Amino acid sequence: MLVSMDSLPQTARVWIYPSNRLLTGEEEAQITADLTAYLSNWASHGTLVRSAFELRYHQFIVIAADDNQHIGGCSLDELAHFIQD
Structure with missing residues (x-):
């Protein structure tokens, strides 16, 4: 349930996933869409x-x-x- x-x-437990480079705006939009869908049903x-x-x-997923x-x-x-995928 995404809140x-x-x-x-x-x-709350926190996980921080770093990227080895800065993410582009397009990548951030895709990650946002993917995480929204995933966490809504996790x-x-x-x-x-x-x-x-x-x-x-532009580099960390929290x-x-x-x-x-x-x-x-x-x-x-x-x-x-x-996350790895």
Whole structure:
């Protein structure tokens, strides 16, 4: 379940994925569309994960998720594979 970054608790888990170069505007638009679709449906054990993302400095993808929910290892692995693709 995609939410705003501000609506997540301060205890939210955060992952930062760096790019080895600056992203173009076209790449940022594609990443935004892909992450919006993915995180809107990201689930762990059948429950949608409250999550948010930001693109920062044209080089970093910041993803945060509500730590009050248990996020299973399989769901975390799926996120990592999604980012790598």
